[in-house]
Amino acid sequence: MSNAIIAAWNMSLEGVKAACELLKNGGEAPEAVKKAVNLVEDNPGFSSVGYGGLPNRLGEVELDAAYMDGSTGYYGGILGAKGIANPIDAAIKLSKRHLNCLLSGAGAEQFARIEGLAFKNMLTAESKKKWEEALEKEKTSPGAYRGHDTVCVIVRKDKHIAAGVSTSGLFMKEPGRIGDSPIVGAGLYADSAIGAVSATGHGEDIIRGCLSYEAVRLMEQGRSAQEACKTALAAHIARMKSKGFAIKDVSLVALGADGSFGAATNLKDGEFTFVYADETHPPAVWTISGGVQHIAAR
Numbered sequence: 001m002s003n004a005i006i007a008a009w010n011m012s013l014e015g016v017k018a019a020c021e022l023l024k025n026g027g028e029a030p031e032a033v034k035k036a037v038n039l040v041e042d043n044p045g046f047s048s049v050g051y052g053g054l055p056n057r058l059g060e061v062e063l064d065a066a067y068m069d070g071s072t073g074y075y076g077g078i079l080g081a082k083g084i085a086n087p088i089d090a091a092i093k094l095s096k097r098h099l100n101c102l103l104s105g106a107g108a109e110q111f112a113r114i115e116g117l118a119f120k121n122m123l124t125a126e127s128k129k130k131w132e133e134a135l136e137k138e139k140t141s142p143g144a145y146r147g148h149d150t151v152c153v154i155v156r157k158d159k160h161i162a163a164g165v166s167t168s169g170l171f172m173k174e175p176g177r178i179g180d181s182p183i184v185g186a187g188l189y190a191d192s193a194i195g196a197v198s199a200t201g202h203g204e205d206i207i208r209g210c211l212s213y214e215a216v217r218l219m220e221q222g223r224s225a226q227e228a229c230k231t232a233l234a235a236h237i238a239r240m241k242s243k244g245f246a247i248k249d250v251s252l253v254a255l256g257a258d259g260s261f262g263a264a265t266n267l268k269d270g271e272f273t274f275v276y277a278d279e280t281h282p283p284a285v286w287t288i289s290g291g292v293q294h295i296a297a298r
């Protein structure tokens, strides 16, 4: 089975390239997830992840991250933590635990300190300026910014599948608001025997559909990664519509244990980008047309 990496958004391209090199040089899936996510977290140009992430209404950068190992079923995550330079590193360390693997706020920060993880002020001058402008405009309701959201990375190395996510969440969110990313089954789900799925977009709408778990469950029933993403998202859209509301932006990426990959979105054609690489496809940005229907060529 070909090794492969899929990651949400074109911001992941450099991280995926570095992770591919790591795999070629003998690295394993967890290290490749960490490498790809770290490069996005460290880049202040990406305003929805890690350093340079846009803050909550109080001007504080609150970070969510999670990691799930598809071979052990173990997962770890941090919720609403501040100042941890690489949130995915804390999530990966927590995933070694059976219990106490999902920590919020001060508890997550204390864990990261004990583990010797780096801390820094995650609010850049640029992000602070955007926050001040938003305050001036009295933008008091949460809003997403298109084109950049959670970094979601799934790696398949031999028969081992692992997934990691990291985000600063919605700009101007309520302090303490948690999105889908650290919620296993919503923001990500991985099972090396079946496949893995990760979600990006409006966390509240992703959580409502348990979308990552749902798509993995469909893969278990024999759907390809692409069919599973498409079906899970389309059914969620229809179910919520029947209850009287339209979900906001949601996109999914997936790798199957069968070698398949897939993605689905309810954004307009071309708006959702992802990065895919395997042994015959060098890392490149892909997009989707036809809503949840098709993956377009690169």
Ligand code: GLY
Pocket: 149, 150, 167, 168, 169, 170, 178, 179, 180, 181, 199, 200, 201, 202, 203, 204
């Ligand atoms: N999908 C990221 C969030 O809603 O926080």
